[in-house]
Amino acid sequence: MPTVPSCARVACWLNAWLARRTSADAVIGGLLNGQASVTFAEPIDREPLSPAMVLGALSRLDVRRVSASLPTPGNLLGLGGPATFNADAVEAGEAVLWLGAAIGFVPISVGRSTTWRGSPATPPTYLPDVATADRDLRQALTDTAQTLADLDVASWNPEVADALLNLRASGTDDGGLPFASPLAARTAMTGLRCGQIADLAMDSDGGALSSRQAEQRRHALVALRRSSRAAVVAACSSVDGR
Numbered sequence: 001m002p003t004v005p006s007c008a009r010v011a012c013w014l015n016a017w018l019a020r021r022t023s024a025d026a027v028i029g030g031l032l033n034g035q036a037s038v039t040f041a042e043p044i045d046r047e048p049l050s051p052a053m054v055l056g057a058l059s060r061l062d063v064r065r066v067s068a069s070l071p072t073p074g075n076l077l078g079l080g081g082p083a084t085f086n087a088d089a090v091e092a093g094e095a096v097l098w099l100g101a102a103i104g105f106v107p108i109s110v111g112r113s114t115t116w117r118g119s120p121a122t123p124p125t126y127l128p129d130v131a132t133a134d135r136d137l138r139q140a141l142t143d144t145a146q147t148l149a150d151l152d153v154a155s156w157n158p159e160v161a162d163a164l165l166n167l168r169a170s171g172t173d174d175g176g177l178p179f180a181s182p183l184a185a186r187t188a189m190t191g192l193r194c195g196q197i198a199d200l201a202m203d204s205d206g207g208a209l210s211s212r213q214a215e216q217r218r219h220a221l222v223a224l225r226r227s228s229r230a231a232v233v234a235a236c237s238s239v240d241g242r
Contacts, residue, residue: 002192006107007094008236009033011068015239016178017055028052036112043118061101067127067237069095070229078233080122099123133234134187140227141194147220151213160201184235191231198225
């Protein structure tokens with residue numbers, strides 16, 4: 001199974017807590033995820049918060065939802081600003097935001113410990129709902145699979161061809177995360193697998209493709225990667241499964 005980004009894991013567990021779908025002990029274990037320590041440098045108190053303390057802070061600050069972001073240069077889905085926070089999130093490749101408290105966090109990992117560094121952050125103006133993200137991902141997957149089939153993906157990268165076939169045959173898996181609905185779980189896991197496929201195909205030189213064919217392949221894979229990130233963000237940022 002593809003690795004779940006830290007921001008997606010954190011958002012999923014905290015949203016499950018906000019919706020009262022899981023216990024405090026389960027959330028604390030989920031946030032730690034086998035690490036020696038995880039802390040949140042929450043800027044209100046100026047003191048690092050342990051996972052247990054975070055649960056109290058969510059209520060105290062009236063956080064209604066925790067959203068994830070997997071930003072890349074030119075694609076700031078899940079971010080609202082300010083520019084300094086966006087830049088830090090892009091550099092880290094991920095972030096979580098506490099909606100209702102105007103706080104965002106980016107991770108700093110050292111060994112088996114992670115500190116989520118908090119700073120003021122504006123809520124994103126748009127987050128896709130799960131159904132929309134799922135539909136867009138499926139369309140991107142269909143378009144990409146057709147493009148790669150036309151370019152004879154099996155001849156220049158059998159691994160990608162096998163991954164596409166396995167994706168179509170794979171069942172529902174929640175990755176051990178407390179998603180808000182079966183649709184959210186399916187959307188997130190499919191998004192992670194699609195992102196893995198896009199990365200695998202991007203790493204290949206494409207065999208003897210012409211420059212025009214290489215551009216067709218790149219365009220399709222970029223679209224799939226973008227849709228896969230949006231799917232993970234939507235699914236893990238959902239409190240009610242929609």
